[in-house]
Amino acid sequence: MKLYQGMGPNSYRVRIFLREKGIDVPMVEVDFAKGEHKAPVFLELNSLGQIPVLELDDGAIVTESVAICRYFEETHPEPPLFGSDAVSRAKVEMWNRRAELVIFGTIGNVALHSDALFKDRLTQFPAFAETERQAVPRKWAWLDQELADGRPFLAGESFSVADITAGVCGWLSEIFGMEIPADLKNVQRWNERVRGRPSWNA
Structure with a gap:
């Protein structure tokens, strides 16, 4: 393998x-x-x-x-990172897709349409990249509102692949100069929790 x-x-x-x-x-x-x-x-x-x-x-x-x-x-089913029953699996799938489509996709568009690494892969539109860049804080603000109920992780009480996806979004956002706004306290607490895990340094 x-x-x-x-x-x-x-x-x-x-x-x-x-x-x-x-x-x-x-x-x-x-x-x-x-x-x-x-x-x-x-x-x-x-x-x-x-x-x-x-x-x-x-x-x-x-x-x-x-x-x-x-x-x-x-x-290797343990520990479960895609949920452990019908409801938790559905919620992990939902939140992983939301992280991909709402946040990852927006940050990805900034990279695809502004970074020289991708200039041969597609026709770049710098204006589109800038529009997406301006949208990134709103995406994090949306997630901040969603986390206002105090749950520790995106899909509930347990860490999951959805937290991995969204956590990597935060990392990628920083690389392209779009740090998570400091005033989004719920997202900041969640982000610190994810980055505090030993796996973050993988």
């Missing part, structure tokens, strides 16, 4: 997930700066040229960070 990964939020999500599970997987670093993601041998693993990629012992390939995490949830 090998995990092809590197710099970037999606690889980071998987590394945090593995650390939470206590799973050690051999890792292969994919260097985007050197164009290793475009090499024919890598494109045979993932035709989209994206990381992370999990190669199983039998040669089966799983791509997409959440799909990889789901594989490890099935093979």
Whole structure:
């Protein structure tokens, strides 16, 4: 088994997930700066040229960070990071999707349309990047209101993959100069709780 990964939020999500599970997987670093993601041998693993990629012992390939995490949830169910019953699983799915669509997507658009790393991947629209940048604080303010009920984690009382996704959003937001507003006390408390976990340094 090998995990092809590197710099970037999606690889980071998987590394945090593995650390939470206590799973050690051999890792292969994919260097985007050197164009290793475009090499024919890598494109045979993932035709989209994206990381992370999990190669199983039998040669089966799983791509997409959440799909990889789901594989490890099935093979190593404890501790549960996708919920433990019907309601908690639904809430984790709901909050992971919200984190991806509302926050991750907005920050991602800033990166995709402003960073030189992506200039060959798509036609960049800097004005769109700036519009999305201005929207980021409102996204965090929305989450702050949602966390006003005092729950410790996004989906309830237990840490989950949704917290991993949203926590990595905060990390990515900082990289692009869009720190979580200091006055959003609920989000700040939640963010400190997530970053205080040993897995954060994965």
